[in-house]
Amino acid sequence: MKVIEAIGKIEASKEYGKWLKQNPSAYLAHAFTMKEGEGFESWQVGYYNPEHNKVTVFELDDKVQMMPESEVFKKDETAVKALDRQKIKLDVEDALKAALVLNQEKYPQIRSDKQIIVLQNLDEGQVWNITFISQSMDVLNIKLDSAEGTVVSHNLSRIFEFKNFDDSPPAA
Numbered sequence: 001m002k003v004i005e006a007i008g009k010i011e012a013s014k015e016y017g018k019w020l021k022q023n024p025s026a027y028l029a030h031a032f033t034m035k036e037g038e039g040f041e042s043w044q045v046g047y048y049n050p051e052h053n054k055v056t057v058f059e060l061d062d063k064v065q066m067m068p069e070s071e072v073f074k075k076d077e078t079a080v081k082a083l084d085r086q087k088i089k090l091d092v093e094d095a096l097k098a099a100l101v102l103n104q105e106k107y108p109q110i111r112s113d114k115q116i117i118v119l120q121n122l123d124e125g126q127v128w129n130i131t132f133i134s135q136s137m138d139v140l141n142i143k144l145d146s147a148e149g150t151v152v153s154h155n156l157s158r159i160f161e162f163k164n165f166d167d168s169p170p171a172a
Helices: 003-011 014-022 090-104
Strands: 026-035 043-049 054-062 064-065 113-123 126-133 138-145 149-156
Touching: 003 026, 003 043, 003 054, 014 054, 014 064, 026 054, 090 113, 090 126, 090 138, 090 149
Parallel strands: none
Antiparallel strands: 026 043, 026 113, 043 054, 054 064, 113 126, 126 138, 138 149
């Protein structure tokens, strides 16, 4: 399902309408899915409420289900930017195809049957943030502009190289 279609179905639901009346300052912040093998998993679409500094996620499967409001996974000084629907020209399937081409051209040693895909508005701009995790625990991250489909960034690292989010030393 196209991301714009998923967002439309969520926003047309009774669950979303009822929630929005209670959260009028909230805005569309991200869309998340995963691909494993041939199929995509359900869409999870997040709406950020700046009054609470929390996000509410709606999952679209056979029906729309609202998840409990939760903390935002970000550094305190980082703003949660709204998604601009006008800049969603590249859909998830085309974004993944472009990422797979880059994967094969630059990192052919990285083979992954599962991809984590997030549409979000970061400092680099509004991007499809696609992560491949290989069986050898290599992590390939590719960011593509959601309007143009151009590669914004790409990098390869080992999963064990990731630091704790708050940069504190690991627990003993």
